[in-house]
Amino acid sequence: MSHPRPSVVCHYLSFAWPDGGTVLAGLSTTFPRGRNGLVGRNGSGKSTLLRLIAGVLSPTAGTVSVRGRLAHLAQSTPGAAHTTVEEALGIATVRRALAAVERGEVTDDVLTAVGPDWDVDERAHAVLASLGLGALPLDAPLSRLSGGEAVLVRLAASLLTRPEVLLLDEPTDNLDRRARERLYEAVAGWRRTLVVVTHDRELLEHVDRVGELRDGEVRWYGGTFTDYESAVAAEQEVARRRVRTAASDVARQQRELLDARTALDRRRRYGRKMEQNLREPRVVMGQRKRQAQVSAGRYRNLHQDRLADARDRLSQAGDALRDDRDLRIDLPGTAVPAGRTVLVLDGLATAVQGPTDLVVRGPERIALTGPNGAGKTTLLDTVAGRRAPRAGTAVSRVPLRYLPQRLEFPDERLSVLATVASAAPPVTDNEIRARLARFEFRGREADRPVAALSGGERFRAALAALLLAEPAPQLLILDEPTNNLDLPGIAQLVSALTAYRGALLVVSHDHRFLDELGIDRWWRLAGGGLLETPVAHRPVVSG
Incomplete structure (x- = not known):
């Protein structure tokens, strides 16, 4: 049986930043036709590899060859506020030329500008419709769109070029649930070559194979993310027996x-x-x-x-053994007895949400969902006391801690030890070191300044500062905690929160993550109202 020629070939590819920091050294791999998922730890070089394939970066050694037209959706390249949809799609010049033709202004320059794209409006609307944006006016400014809609417009711009090879870098970051599902459908229906870098496990259930970039090499596994997890688990069991x-x-x-x-x-x-x-x-x-x-x-x-x-x-x-250890922690001080009142919302209204009455009791686990722009972060900020309510009150009857989307530290020059110590004044340094070891900060690791930590280490430090605080938090509020975490980081977060014995209020568009937490109640914020969804009607994640 003959195999299709690879669409992308990387041959002894190396890349180093001008300061000498090496990202890739002699990497060789191929991406065949089909849907290729690419995973790996933060900092392993996944985004750099995509940028090398796209030609955004030039390798310091080695070569990249691509068969066919290529489109690249980078991780975060928001357009200017005044940019219109047609400009973001890259069709503004063609549409202006078509308008000139309709006015009878037919010149060589106008015809050259139109080229073969006489049906550009129809194609643009068709692509937008496939992503759930069929009613979007082409002259609408991007500033009127939600963050998720803007990402989908950027994806539509890539699709309009009819690429043979499509590169997507963390495409679901900051997408609400509806936008994610549209993207999943687009990926599931892709029939050419796709390379997607993502930590979104649901998205990885729609790929044909998963490549893991680890220690400067790509190891390929056939099937979806579930198949990849099973294969890695089997490999690790063999490795443990050999050890x-x-x-x-x-x-x-x-x-x-x-x-x-x-x-x-x-x-x-x-x-x-x-x-x-x-x-x-x-x-x-x-x-x-x-x-x-x-x-x-x-x-x-x-x-x-x-x-x-x-x-x-x-x-x-x-x-051969992986150092992707779970955070196995025991936090008895966070326990909340069943039935104890934890949080009371009494006529609480925020800038974007009407009055709400709700009570949280015992160690309940609550998921707050809703589209981008609905006011979820505003509600969390208000409950945590960081923002004044428009009306009513939010009263926590137990110690509360809040982890916002953007990780915040009082002073990043301080060490991890000093940062956690500031949140737990009565505890000795020796006891804090013992507790930090549970978060994989051992010995000198605890003495490193926060500013020197990687993204995953910063998250572990922030989580440690929250959970090791005195008094122990019995209500924990998290806003999109899996954003920018790699797959092992998400697994560590799930492990830590599974051991947490207090009440939990979490905002996330990652329903697989929420399922693993064992959510008891589902709140949905939309249209200015906060409604509770029965658990029997909660979203179901396949795969």
Whole structure:
């Protein structure tokens, strides 16, 4: 059976920033026709690889070849506020030329501007309609659109070029649920070559294969994200067995080396005793001694070589183990008894939401959903006391902590230890170090300044500062916590929140993440009203 030629080929690709920071070194991989998902830890070079393929960056070594027209939807390139939809789609010049033709102003320049795009309006509306934006006027300014709609317009601009190869970099970031579902449909229906970098696990259920960029190499797994997870889990189980076998072999070789040394010591003592008793001529004794020394050296070296080989096998087996550890934490101080009143909204109204009466009791887990611009962040800010209500009150009856979308630290020059200590004044530094170890900040890691942390480390530090605060938070409010987290980071967050025993109020468009948290109540904010959705009617995530 013949396989289709790859649409994108990366050959010994290297890239380094001008300051010398190396991102990729000699990477070789191919992207075949179909839907390719690309995952990896933050900072592994996924976005850089897409920009190299798109020609936005030039490699320091190696080559990239692309078959066919390419379109690239970068991670975050918002248009200017005055930009119109037609300008964002890249068809404004053609539409002006068509308007000139309709007025009878037919010139060579006008015809050149139109080119083959006489049906550009029809194609533009068709592409927008496929993304749920069929009623959008082409002369509307982007400033009137939601963030999700603006992203979909940028995607439509890419689709209008009829690309053979489409590159998408974190396309669901900041998209509300409706916009995400439109994007999922567009990806599911893609029949040419797609490369999508994403941490959105639902989106990855629509791809044909998943490539993981790790340690400067891409490893490919057939199927969706669920298939990828199963394959990695199987690989890790094999790796753990090999580590156990190798560790057992090291222990056995150490025992055998010790036994060999003990036996050699006995021989030496016996040889000295025989020499003292002079039972054999001195010449014979000397010859026996030299032979024994040579034999002992070989015997000792044999066991030392075996031990070194066993240690090498253990090291190689350990290299296959991933360091994607969960945050296994126990937080008894956060526990809330069932039935205790935690939060009371009494006629609460914000700038975009009408009066609401709601009560949260016990360790309930509540998801707040709704379209972009509905006022979810405004509501959270008001409940957390960061913003004054328009009317009514929001009263928390237990200690409350809030993690906004944009991670905030009092002073990023402070160490992780000092940052957490400032939120827990009564606790000693030694106790804080012990607690920080649960968040993977051990030893010197806890002494690093916040400003020097990576994105995932910053999130762990912020989460530690919240959960280790004194008094312990019994109501935790999170606003889009999975934004900008890589897949292992999301897994760590789920692990930490699973151990959390207080009440939880979280805004997220990631329904798979919400399902893993075990949400008890679903609130939806839309049209200025806050409504509760019965759990039986909650959104269902497939895959």
